[in-house]
Amino acid sequence: MKNSRIRNIRKELLSDNWYTLNKFTFEYRKEDGTWETQQREAYDRGNGAAILLYNKKKRTVVLTRQFRMPTYVNGNEDGMMIEVCAGLLDGDHPEDCIRKEVEEETGYQIHDVQKVYETYMSPGSVTEILYLFIGAYEDRMKVGEGGGAEHETENIEVLEVSFDGALGMMRSGEIKDAKTMMLLQYALISGLLD
Numbered sequence: 189m190k191n192s193r194i195r196n197i198r199k200e201l202l203s204d205n206w207y208t209l210n211k212f213t214f215e216y217r218k219e220d221g222t223w224e225t226q227q228r229e230a231y232d233r234g235n236g237a238a239i240l241l242y243n244k245k246k247r248t249v250v251l252t253r254q255f256r257m258p259t260y261v262n263g264n265e266d267g268m269m270i271e272v273c274a275g276l277l278d279g280d281h282p283e284d285c286i287r288k289e290v291e292e293e294t295g296y297q298i299h300d301v302q303k304v305y306e307t308y309m310s311p312g313s314v315t316e317i318l319y320l321f322i323g324a325y326e327d328r329m330k331v332g333e334g335g336g337a338e339h340e341t342e343n344i345e346v347l348e349v350s351f352d353g354a355l356g357m358m359r360s361g362e363i364k365d366a367k368t369m370m371l372l373q374y375a376l377i378s379g380l381l382d
């Protein structure tokens with residue numbers, strides 16, 4: 189970390205229940221050269237990976253559906269979110285993480301994955317970098333039911349939908365998850381399923 193615009197960074201732990209919330213107090217050098225003190229909170233839940241599973245022949249994609257409490261308390265009526273498969277790195281390399289997560293959540297054992305973007309999803313408040321992948325799947329790669337890890341009480345539903353159907357769900361607002369929208373738009377722009 190190097191930035192000549194900031195100095196005297198102090199960190200105060202506000203919460204470390206499931207993940208970590210810190211308050212940072214620091215001095216920031218403005219354009220006119222003077223220093224001002226600022227405070228910013230940063231929620232650290234580690235980094236994550238997400239993947240768009242696609243089948244070019246069938247022109248389909250695999251998505252997941254699960255309850256997301258933070259959306260429920262902010263306007264998402266039933267709290268259910270349709271998303272690409274995703275998970276936290278938990279110390280794994282992003283590629284290893286996403287392969288593991290795909291099998292756990294969707295039941296597919298996939299081979300090749302390709303990273304298309306790295307993104308800070310909420311840079312004003314959350315430290316997380318999300319690694320976005322695409323990966324081809326076929327019916328014969330299905331080795332289990334998916335649904336998520338039992339001990340994590342994830343209750344994930346697996347959806348196989350047509351690519352056009354998924355694009356329609358994005359346009360209608362049924363899909364509201366940013367990483368999912370980014371990957372669907374990537375697929376559209378790059379002609380991935382053409």
Ligand SMILES: Nc1nc2c(ncn2[C@@H]2O[C@H](COP(=O)(O)OP(=O)(O)O[C@H]3O[C@H](CO)[C@@H](O)[C@H](O)[C@@H]3O)[C@@H](O)[C@H]2O)c(=O)[nH]1
Nearest residue numbers: 206207235236237238274275276277316318340341342367
């Ligand atoms: N008890 C408890 N459990 C939690 C809490 N927060 C998360 N969990 C458990 O931890 C699991 C983490 O599952 P993953 O599949 O590894 O992560 P994810 O929640 O799907 O996260 C992915 O999507 C996020 C949202 O788009 C991304 O932010 C993240 O990077 C990742 O890609 C959750 O399903 C849930 O069971 C919490 O506050 N308390």
Ligand SMILES: [Mg+2]
Nearest residue numbers: 273274275293
């Ligand atoms: Mg997940």
